[in-house]
Amino acid sequence: MSDSIEIQPVSSPVCGSIRPPGSKSLTNRALMIAALADGTTTLTGVLDSVDTQVMANALGQLGILVETDFANQSITVQGAGGKIPAAKADLWCENSGTSIRFLTALCAIGNGTYRLDGNERMRERPIAPLVAALANAGIEATCELTNDCPPVVIKTNGLNADVIEVSGAISSQYLSGLLMMAPAAQCDITIRVVGELVSRPYIDMTLEVMRSFGAVIEEPEPNQFRVKATGYTGREYDIEPDASAASYFFAVAAITGGEVTVEGLHRNALQGDVGFVDALVEMGCGAKWNTNSITVIGKPLKGIDIDMNTISDTAQTLACVAPFAEGTTRIRNVAHNRVKETDRIQAVVDELQRAGINAEEHEDGMTIHPGSPQSTTIHTYDDHRMAMSFALLGLKSPGISIADPGCTSKTYPHYFEDLERLCRGVQ
Numbered sequence: 001m002s003d004s005i006e007i008q009p010v011s012s013p014v015c016g017s018i019r020p021p022g023s024k025s026l027t028n029r030a031l032m033i034a035a036l037a038d039g040t041t042t043l044t045g046v047l048d049s050v051d052t053q054v055m056a057n058a059l060g061q062l063g064i065l066v067e068t069d070f071a072n073q074s075i076t077v078q079g080a081g082g083k084i085p086a087a088k089a090d091l092w093c094e095n096s097g098t099s100i101r102f103l104t105a106l107c108a109i110g111n112g113t114y115r116l117d118g119n120e121r122m123r124e125r126p127i128a129p130l131v132a133a134l135a136n137a138g139i140e141a142t143c144e145l146t147n148d149c150p151p152v153v154i155k156t157n158g159l160n161a162d163v164i165e166v167s168g169a170i171s172s173q174y175l176s177g178l179l180m181m182a183p184a185a186q187c188d189i190t191i192r193v194v195g196e197l198v199s200r201p202y203i204d205m206t207l208e209v210m211r212s213f214g215a216v217i218e219e220p221e222p223n224q225f226r227v228k229a230t231g232y233t234g235r236e237y238d239i240e241p242d243a244s245a246a247s248y249f250f251a252v253a254a255i256t257g258g259e260v261t262v263e264g265l266h267r268n269a270l271q272g273d274v275g276f277v278d279a280l281v282e283m284g285c286g287a288k289w290n291t292n293s294i295t296v297i298g299k300p301l302k303g304i305d306i307d308m309n310t311i312s313d314t315a316q317t318l319a320c321v322a323p324f325a326e327g328t329t330r331i332r333n334v335a336h337n338r339v340k341e342t343d344r345i346q347a348v349v350d351e352l353q354r355a356g357i358n359a360e361e362h363e364d365g366m367t368i369h370p371g372s373p374q375s376t377t378i379h380t381y382d383d384h385r386m387a388m389s390f391a392l393l394g395l396k397s398p399g400i401s402i403a404d405p406g407c408t409s410k411t412y413p414h415y416f417e418d419l420e421r422l423c424r425g426v427q
């Protein structure tokens with residue numbers, strides 16, 4: 001893909017419908033659980049992107065039979081019944097947080113030595129809370145370097161602990177990984193979160209997918225989970241379209257005064273990020289929640305003060321809607337966004353300022369003032385969500401280019417084509 005892509009402004013409100021590709025979070029959960037299950041699982045509606053390829057490849061290296069048919073959005077997994085066939089593996093996780101966190105927990109139930117690593121940014125993304133949780137549970141788990149980040153080495157001959165404690169203050173993915181591994185452990189396990197838990201809807205998603213494959217989990221107290229060692233049963237499982245990806249299309253309706261329908265999502269979707277629609281409604285938009293689609297209707301926007309802890313992947317989207325609202329917008333409680341693909345608080349504020357928008361950085365978020373973006377090239381810091389959200393500015397003002405558009409391949413390789421199709425009505 002080229003070095004940058006210039007976004008063409010739209011001349012009228014965007015009206016249309018779109019079905020984003022499958023959810024990254026659900027695809028990677030279903031893959032891990034299918035690998036642990038008894039029998040065969042066929043996944044449909046899966047996402048074909050770097051993050052899911054990395055997960056599928058790593059499971060293959062662990063000796064699980066994973067047959068991808070990405071052309072048909074399908075993957076078949078022969079579950080190994082709670083065993084990890086390979087006794088040794090070096091797993092490359094690129095910059096996929098879900099992959100490295102879920103796989104680290106998965107490796108704990110193996111029998112051998114496993115090393116997990118990723119790209120330069122992944123080596124700056126903390127994993128020590130998960131490593132400490134496993135170490136306290138009797139696994140020889142270490143961070144290879146001195147910065148509490150990957151590479152991680154796991155030496156294990158199975159997990160035999162009945163209580164695991166984990167911190168959830170930096171990422172919920174540590175807890176999700178432990179929860180998903182637990183039904184395959186040697187005994188029932190209580191997993192307790194110590195302190196704050198960010199991104200809670202992802203835990204509810206984890207529990208729901210686990211239950212769909214037969215897991216039995218209770219939450220006797222908030223953030224304390226009792227998981228039975230029942231194993232999982234393979235099945236056919238369909239993945240919802242990605243709700244975080246949908247946020248960009250809902251935002252298109254919001255900023256152009258149009259009407260955009262996203263197919264395949266609904267109020268009770270497994271992904272908490274459908275809650276982004278509520279944020280747009282708070283800003284003044286209309287919304288229709290249908291049984292198998294959600295429509296956002298763009299109306300005059302007003303700035304809001306919003307806690308986005310539970311829907312933090314959509315904070316960048318909201319930050320790129322905010323300049324077009326009347327009044328300031330304050331985004332709170334997303335300090336965990338500083339340790340994702342890039343420091344997403346600093347990067348968003350820097351790039352809004354580069355486009356001439358007045359924005360301030362806070363420890364936990366940002367304030368954005370109304371303004372009209374000026375022509376510039378937006379830096380994207382190898383963060384797919386920087387590229388996808390800042391494209392919105394270019395729909396409103398001429399001369400906005402997005403550097404390194406290929407970085408969307410992490411979760412949405414065809415994003416710019418889909419955006420073009422929606423905005424220009426090209427089929």
Ligand SMILES: O=C(O)C1=C[C@@H](OP(=O)(O)O)[C@@H](O)[C@H](O)C1
Nearest residue numbers: 025098170171172173199202313
């Ligand atoms: O469990 C998941 O699928 C995810 C959890 C979130 O991470 P944190 O829990 O680190 O906020 C989110 O940002 C990420 O894109 C996907």
Ligand SMILES: C=C(OP(=O)(O)O)C(=O)O
Nearest residue numbers: 095096097098313340341
């Ligand atoms: C934070 C993200 O991904 P991950 O943590 O899975 O790398 C994301 O997709 O926005």
